[in-house]
Amino acid sequence: MKTYWSAFGRTPNQEVYDRPKLLRFMSxxxxxxxxxxxxxxxxxxxxxxxIIGTRAYFETRQLPMLWWVGPGTRPASLGQHLKQHGFAxxxxxxxxxxxxxxxxxxxxxxAQLSIAAIDNEAALREWSRIIxxxxxxxxxxxxxxxxxxxxxxxxxxxxxxxxIGYHDNALVATATLLxxxxxxxxxxxxxxxxxxxxGFGAAITxxxxxxxxxxxxxVATLQSTxxxxxxxxxxxxxxxxxFECYHL
Numbered sequence: 438m439k440t441y442w443s444a445f446g447r448t449p450n451q452e453v454y455d456r457p458k459l460l461r462f463m464s465x466x467x468x469x470x471x472x473x474x475x476x477x478x479x480x481x482x483x484x485x486x487x488i489i490g491t492r493a494y495f496e497t498r499q500l501p502m503l504w505w506v507g508p509g510t511r512p513a514s515l516g517q518h519l520k521q522h523g524f525a526x527x528x529x530x531x532x533x534x535x536x537x538x539x540x541x542x543x544x545x546x547x548a549q550l551s552i553a554a555i556d557n558e559a560a561l562r563e564w565s566r567i568i569x570x571x572x573x574x575x576x577x578x579x580x581x582x583x584x585x586x587x588x589x590x591x592x593x594x595x596x597x598x599x600x601i602g603y604h605d606n607a608l609v610a611t612a613t614l615l616x617x618x619x620x621x622x623x624x625x626x627x628x629x630x631x632x633x634x635x636g637f638g639a640a641i642t643x644x645x646x647x648x649x650x651x652x653x654x655x656v657a658t659l660q661s662t663x664x665x666x667x668x669x670x671x672x673x674x675x676x677x678x679x680f681e682c683y684h685l
Contacts, residue, residue, distance in 0.1 A: 440617040441624055442475045448584050458483070461491060461523045466578050466586075469527075469684055470500040476513040477504075488522045492685060503527060507680040519683045527684035531666065533674035535657045537621070537650045546644050548634045552644045555599040563608050564601050571611075598648055602641045604632060610641040614648055621630075621649035623659040624651035639668050646672075 440463045441564055443455050448571045454461040460476040472495060479487050495502045504524060506516045520526065546552065555561050564580035568574070596617065602610030609632040615622040623645045628638045642659075660680065661669055 439476050441615050466581050468574050471504045472500045473503040475505045502685050504678050504683040508678045516681050523685050524683040527682040530680045531661045531676050533659055533661055533669050534677045534680040535674045537655050537657055544647055546640050550604050552600055552602045555595050555601055564611050567608055567611050568627045570624050600644055610637040612641045612645045612682055614645050621654040621657040
């Protein structure tokens, strides 16, 4: 998770502050999911000033944000301190894991669905657009995602793989694999709203798992949305942790 969000800051309109005690990122897009704090380990002597400074940082830029509080957060009571400083509890996000060795030998896709790796600029731009639509992000999000992802290169790399799903030649689903610290992290599982309920989200998640196995990884993880949670459970993902989210 830290590795994924610390990528923000690679482009001129983005910024990341990555220190041993705090990881804060700013995409510049006015959506709380795309700005925030994903790691904090704060001793008592800097706790309040860090919260106040972080709040001021985003308020000055007029950006909403989320502060993620997870198993590695310190102090364990950080959520209570955030509420005292005006943050509101925004819900929980389960961290789930999958034992890749449990996959069947081959994957069977839904009819007329094909899944491929991104290998050209046009597909990457469409991939960025579908993510923004599926998550209800602001109009500026597709261009920002495209700019960020282009900075990693268009095609697959040893650390990153983007997948795109087509149904009857129309783009319907996306996924990202990030390989770091011996784990395959799965991100941006998205399905066009009008294409939901046909198994495309499950199919592209499985395709990501097969790619992880192909590259020799044994464990894959993801952070689930409420909509995706039952899908991941049916696939065999197991809960391993829970993150609390606080909104500003």
